[in-house]
Amino acid sequence: MSINPLDLLLWTFRRNENDVVKLYDALSPIMEVSTGGDMLNFGFWDDSTSHPIDAQKQLCMLVGDMAELSSAHIIADIGSGILGPAKIWNSQYPSLQISSVNVNFSQLSSVDSGNISKLNSTARMLPYADSSLDRVVALESAQHFKPIGDFISESHRVLKDDGIMLLAIPTATNNANLTNLGVLKFTWSSEHYSEIQIKDEISKNKFEIIESKNIGKNVYVPLAEYYIENRNELRQKILTRYSSYVEKILFGSMKKMKSSSEKDLIDYSLLKCKKLALDQNSA
Secondary structure, three states: OOOOHHHHHHHHHHOOHHHHHHHHHHHHHHHHHHHOOOOOOOOOOOOOOOOHHHHHHHHHHHHHHHOOHHHOOEEEEEOOOOOHHHHHHHHHOOOOEEEEEEOOHHHHHOOOOOOOEEEEOOOOOOOOOOOOEEEEEEEOOHHHOOOHHHHHHHHHHHEEEEEEEEEEEEEEOOOOOHHHHOOHHHHOOOOOOEHHHHHHHHHHOOEEEEEEEEOHHHOHHHHHHHHHHOHHHHHHHHOOOOOHHHHHHHHHHHHHHHHHHHOOOEEEEEEEEEEOOHHHHOO
C-alpha cells in the first residue's frame, strides 16, 4: 500500500472528519496485519496479557462493565470502527440492542454486523431521538471529535434521564506540549485533549462524573514494549502492505509513546458520566 507522506502530514495536521477517515483507511490495516485481529484500540494490559488481541478484549470488557451494559437495553457505540468492541458486547450481553455509529462509511460497509445496527453519521449530530438511549459509549474515538463539546451535548440529548455516557479516551496531561510530545504530536491523530478540558465539557453539558479511572500505565508502556520486543516479526508483516518509512514512523512513535507515558505526558481516561434528571438540572 502506497501512502504519500505529504498526505499523511496534511491529514494529521488538519484533522477534520474527512482527514480522520482517510487516515484510518490508510493506516488501520497496520493493526490488523500486526495482530491478526479486527480491533483498533490500544488495549488494557496487565500481568496476564501477552498479546494485543487479549489486551484489546480486556479493554472492551472493562468498558462494558464500567458502563453497566448488563443493565442496559439500548446503546450506541460512537466511532465504532469495524465493530470489534460491539461484537464482544453483543456476545456478552445477548439481549442488548447495539447500534454502531461511524462517520467512515467504508469501515461500516466492509463488515458483517449480524444483529448490530450500523449508522453512518457524524458524532456531532447523533441520529437518535431525544431521551431514547440507555448508554452512549465512545471507546477510543472521542479524541477525534472536534469540538468534543458538541458530541457530549448530543449524548446528553439522546440519553434517558440517569443514562450513562462512557468515554475511554487517550489524554494529554498538563505537562504536555509540542516540544516534549515530539513525533506524537503528529502521529497521534487526535485533538490531544487534557482530562481537565474533557471534564469541563462534561460539567457544562449537565453530566455528573460518577467514576473516573486513569489507566495509562496499563496501556502505553506495555503496548510499546510488545512492539519493540517483537519488532523484527511485526516489521516483516507490515512490509507486506506498507513501505519501510511507514514502519519506521510507527517504531519511532512507539518509543516516544513509551517515554511520554513514563514522563506522565500522556494518560488514558475512563470517564463514567450520568445524565442529570431535569429536576437536578434546574436545581
